[in-house]
Amino acid sequence: xxxxxxxxxxxxxxxxxxxxxxxxxxxxxxxxxxxxxxxxxxxxxxxxxxxxxxxxxxxxxxxxxxxxxxxxxxxx
Numbered sequence: 001x002x003x004x005x006x007x008x009x010x011x012x013x014x015x016x017x018x019x020x021x022x023x024x025x026x027x028x029x030x031x032x033x034x035x036x037x038x039x040x041x042x043x044x045x046x047x048x049x050x051x052x053x054x055x056x057x058x059x060x061x062x063x064x065x066x067x068x069x070x071x072x073x074x075x076x
Contacts, residue, residue, distance in 0.1 A: 038067045
């Protein structure tokens with residue numbers, strides 16, 4: 001049995017990185033948007049799905065879903 005590649009967010013553009021940082025620093029607005037921004041930034045910094053799940057107190061499958069969705073749709 002071959003292990004699957006770890007789930008990672010794609011390389012962020014400068015604009016995406018700045019937008020995500022602003023979202024996390026402000027901490028205002030939707031808690032869901034804040035949590036998603038934290039997930040994407042943590043993945044971009046090299047954190048594993050398990051570590052991110054502990055950080056934001058979420059299920060690993062949820063973290064993978066957020067990362068996959070960002071990779072497909074970006075900031076939309």
